Amino acid sequence: MPEEKKKASELYMEKELLLPYTHILKVQGKKLRDKIPVAFNHWFKLPKDTLDKIMDVMGMVYNGTLLIDDIQDNTSIRRGLPSAHCIYGIPLTVNTSLHVITLLLQKLQKLGNPEVITSVLKDFLEIIRGQGTELIWRENFICPTEEQYNQMNRQKTGYMFLMSVHMMQIFSENKTYFDDFVLNMGLYFQLRDDYCNLIKQVELEEYPDAAYSEKGINLDIFCEDLTEGKFTLPIIHAAQTSQGDAVLNILRQRTTDVALKKFCVSELERLGSLEYTRGKLIHLDKYIRDEIKRLGDNPGLTAAMDELLSWK
Incomplete structure (x- = not known):
């Protein structure tokens, strides 16, 4: 196969493999998540190019994991449109989520600082632990204590915020300890979301086309x-x-x-x-x-x- 045709074929397949992710990008919401890193740059003072790269990575983390979240929660509607797995099926959607996470690791390598990958993996593991803890409670009908609930939300949501803060701090001269503050911001964000759901x-604003x-x-x-x-x-x-x-x-x-x-x-x-x-x-x-x-x-x-x- 000529090189040009081979390349075109590979690009076509890559597009097909990422269709569930492309779909979820059409229904992005919660723009506040994007505003948090931008606001923190008031303290970190990173150049726009570096901040944009970190924001790009965080978008892939959030939307890539959201594909799995919708399957785990059996969510059929995501901000007014069918969830990705309802259109493309669970097998491809799971594969796409793994595909996106792998692509973001490649992006992290291009940032040129090995400490970033270590930091992201550490924070990402906390997010997964928080999500898993909530699933165990739900699937086994175990009612947690309030403190357990708070800790789970600090992991699941707080570390999603903290991941971007940690990445930004690696490239900044500002080494102020923000962890407790950011984790409690995540707790507030999730508690508010849970309250509003009821x-x-x-x-x-989140479901304009519902x-x-x-x-x-x-x-x-x-x-x-x-x-x-x-x-x-x-x-x-x-x-x-x-x-x-x-x-x-x-x-x-x-x-x-x-x-x-x-x-x-x-x-x-x-x-x-x-x-x-x-x-x-x-x-x-x-x-x-x-x-x-x-x-x-x-x-x-x-x-x-x-x-x-x-x-x-």
């Missing part, structure tokens, strides 16, 4: 964490009360029944579980803002926190 019928039922409720995204059987903080709090049996029984069913999920949310409100969660969010919001001031102020991070206040 109290907001539809996140219009199809709704006649009553205006998107059946695929309405309280989807209940359908997935996730142990979130409101659920954990309710389970610790003397009247939380109904909530746990509904969670165990992984129901798609909207009326039943509405009843579950009303029970979480009645038991004080949603109010308790709101209190935790307020406390974390204050902690993060105080830390931003202590670390020398950061307009980008403050703006990001202001944006997150939409949960109130």
Whole structure:
């Protein structure tokens, strides 16, 4: 086969192999994730070229793992469009996720600092451990303690933020210890996400093209964490009360029944579980803002926190 035809054939196959990843890039959301590294550069002062390369790597980490997450959570809709595995099948989607992770390791090599690969692998392992811990709880119906829930979220979400911060710090003269601060930012981000999943019928910014039922409720995204059987903080709090049996029984069913999920949310409100969660969010919001001031102020991070206040 002539060299040009061989190259064209290889490019075609590469495009086909990455179709699930290309699909998920069409439905990117949570732009706040992108704003965090940019905001931290207020302190790190990296050149734009270096920051762009790190942002590119983080995009591949996030979207590459999201392909697997949607399979693990049996998510059929991702921000208004079918999830990648629903279109391309589970086998190819899993393979594509592994493909993307391998490609990002090649990108890390091109950054020219072996310390970066070591740092990313260490943080990535924490993300995988956090995700795995949540899956064990869900699949075995084990209700964790609040502290276990917090630790899992610091791993699953906190280290996703911390990965970019660690990479940036390798190329920066600023060696301030940010780990605890960033991990708690991740905890706040995930706790807010879990809370909003229960109290907001539809996140219009995240699902602009979603199809709704006649009553205006998107059946695929309405309280989807209940359908997935996730142990979130409101659920954990309710389970610790003397009247939380109904909530746990509904969670165990992984129901798609909207009326039943509405009843579950009303029970979480009645038991004080949603109010308790709101209190935790307020406390974390204050902690993060105080830390931003202590670390020398950061307009980008403050703006990001202001944006997150939409949960109130």
